[in-house]
Amino acid sequence: MKSLSFQIPDQIDLSEYDFKMAMAVKLYETGKISVGQAAEIVNLSKSSFIEVMKNYGSSLLVGYTSDDFANDLKNA
Template identity: 55%
Template sequence: MKLRMPEGALASMRNDPEGFARELCLAAAVKWYEMGRISQGRAAEIAGLSRSEFLASLARYGLSPFQCSAEELEAEAGRD
């Protein structure tokens, strides 16, 4: 896949092409996981990380590894 970037975009981000590609894959994987479109395992694969590394990345993005609302968690906790 090819991606066109404005002249100097990578320099302004202080990143080389390979680093930018890794960062872009991680950002896409995190967003798709947040949207519920892919699983943690698939997101980790897209990002080129282990599942535990991906979970740590979620924390850096300020996201929870859990894909349910507080109400859903409470309902699950109340089930026996």
């Protein structure tokens, strides 16, 4: 796994955990990584990551369209 280092201004109240969660959520939302990889970034289980995503304005169903749902129902 790659390691990156960031510097942010002192007046920004952001913990390392919050930064990692925000990045993991965004990378997941954009399809760059899987939910498992996102969970690994913040050292959480998949189920814990999915639960915590809502605190960062996201959910597992980001990008899941009504057409996706209809196809899933048809294939079920």
